[in-house]
Amino acid sequence: MNRKTLVLPAVIGLLAPVLAACGGSDDGGRAGGAITVGTTDSYTASKEAPAPLDPAYAYDAGSWNLLRQTLQTLMTMPRGGGEPVPEAAKECGFTDSGNERYECTLRDGLKFASGDAITATDVKYSIDRVLGIKASTGVSGLLSTVDTIETQGYKKVIFHLRTPDATFPYKLATPVAGIVHPEEYPRDKLRTGFKVDGSGPYTLRAEVKGDTIAKAVFTKNDRYTGQLTPKNNSIELRPFADADAMGAALDKGDIDLMTRTMTPAQVEKLSSATTGDVKLTATPGLEIRYLGFNTEAPVVRDKAVRQAMAQIIDRGQLASTVYGEMAEPLFSLVPANITGHSNAFFNKYGAPSADKARQILSKAGVTTPVRLTLNYTTDHYGSGTKKEFEVLKTQLDRSGLFKVEIKGTKWTDFRADGLDGKYAVYGLGWFPDFPDADNFLAPFLDEGNFLALPYVNSAIRDDLIPQSRREADRLIASDSIEEIQNIVADDVPVLPLWQGKQYVAARDDIQGVEWALDSSSNLQLWELSRGVSG
Structure with a gap:
């Protein structure tokens, strides 16, 4: 396939794919191994930032992109934008006229990747924990309108808000509201390091050198029950020191796809090229x-x-x-x-x-x-x-x-x-x-x-x-x-x-590239699959 720039409509909620498939396969990474994704985001634990992957602390796009694959939230953003839809929840909504009482009912059969059942109590624990720790990053501010959380039985969670907040469903779709295992995440302190225990579409194994992630390996979570449908079995996310090193890895075939952050020179080169097996996709961005x-x-x-x-x-x-x-x-x-x-x-x-x-x-x-x-x-x-x-x-x-x-x-x-x-x-x-x-x-x-x-x-x-x-x-x-x-x-x-604007460059046997990033620059790794080179 020739290299080409393909621009999706720049209207939130009206995104539609315009990229023709280069063959097809629904076996994701099975035929050709894990799909490898390059990024210039870095993931480092330090004295100043001890808990980069704790949802009570993490508040940068790179860390959130790891958490979105591994932690489940009550709500999620739909594939092409628009208003949030239920994810770990079966249904959610305001139950008053003033947008101050928000009620969710959990899906049947929700389990952590460990096999332990998820209950309304776990949801309450997870969000109470964020509000109680109140980390220096300010991420708890997203949930500042929460006054109290009530549970009814195993499946119902009711949020009583301090003030009306019509944007609350959006906030429940972010990693700060991720459901964590109470036995793995202490109530009153951060979980340091790079382990994540959740119920999302993937589990995470981080390969660490020193205090930095050298590779993040995502494996399909067979116990996942939710809105998303992973189209691959495994993804490897590889951080690079800079965009040039990442681009060289794509040219050599060491990675299948690269995303944030590419350089203007790389975008210009891929936009103007007429031959090769790498395609460039442009999507609306809100950065x-x-x-x-x-x-x-x-x-x-x-x-x-x-x-x-x-x-x-x-x-x-x-x-x-x-x-x-x-x-x-x-x-x-x-x-x-x-x-x-x-x-x-x-x-x-x-x-x-x-x-x-x-x-x-x-x-x-x-x-x-x-x-x-x-x-x-x-x-x-x-x-x-x-x-x-x-x-x-x-x-x-x-x-x-x-x-x-x-x-x-x-x-x-x-x-x-x-x-x-x-x-x-x-x-x-x-x-x-x-x-x-x-x-x-x-x-x-x-x-x-x-x-x-x-x-x-x-x-x-x-x-x-x-x-x-x-x-x-x-x-x-x-x-x-x-x-x-x-x-x-x-x-x-x-x-x-x-x-x-935002761009993704991928080898032409990778499918779902047009959905790899949503408008908020959130990685949607579950959309990627391996097809046939054109």
Whole structure:
């Protein structure tokens, strides 16, 4: 088969496959062995991040992609997007008119991979445990609306919420709500290391070198009962130090498929090639990149400094220079294809302008040039990150209003230092937990947020976020959502930069590639199978 780029429709909930099969086989990995998948995500246990695969702690896309294969949740996102559907549950729904009482009934025959039966008590234990541990990563914030959990018999679980939360079904579809075995996961402390005991479609065996996973082997769980239908018996996920090494492995045939994160050069090469046995698939993506601010740090405490940066940075030039077609400028925390999105930053600041930025700083009495350091992680978001921060430095320095240094740090230290407030300005990416505007706002702005930001806006926390969560119809919630975006554009506790597309490259005997990633960049390894090379 010729190499080709195939783009799926960029509408959440309306995804449809457009990739023709190159032959077919339903025996998954049986005929040709395990399907091997490459990634540049790394999985390391450290003093700062001791429990990378504990759902009470894990809160990054890489770790969640391991947990999604192995832990079962009450709800799951359907294959092509849309609203969550029951997974470990047989049925779930709100049983009141105010979206404050949510009830689930478990499927018959649910078992952990060990063979032990799963009951409503196990579900309650799992979520109570997350809320009780309240890990520093902020992942428990996803379940912050839970007040109490009630069980009735072996199968019924009832969630009583503190406030209305129409997005709660989405949260029950994320790994933080994964059902864990009470005998393997202590109630009041994290489970360190790389073992996972769940009831998902696969079991996990991690091959570890030092404190890092060298290979994650997924084997079909024959005791799994749920919504998903694994199309293979085994998957091997192999982390690589960088995208070039991953691409070389694909070219050599050492792996069958590679995904996040590819380089712009790789995407361009595969897009333009007309021969070969590797095909490139493009799918809609909701990944965003942004700058976070410690608003208590002296250098950026005055919001005029943050506003001036928003006025100077040229997102279009940044995205095109570093990422080419893989990214587009973003003018809000909420991506362009999510209900409630508005171009709040463009509406406030318009085109990049050093003159307007100078006026902002002068009016606030800020002495220029403002000296600051932009911090980024060297090993988590791909090789383009350093170049991205070099471009940001150039843009800010060129204005004459800033004198910028950039500093790169390994992810394990970078994440911990950011949570500890050691950076005034730092760059991060966000892969949504679920495709709703709430998940691009609350994790940054609500109490116990993902960034541990000191920024507090009472209107957002006390009124607008709760107000938006009352509305099951997300179009009706848009007014509150847009108001939050306008406040963020004015206060600039975070500064959105760009929104990304996502790509998968695979050998042409691998089927289901168009479903390998959903819009939130979640790996769906159960969709892959081995067919016949075309």
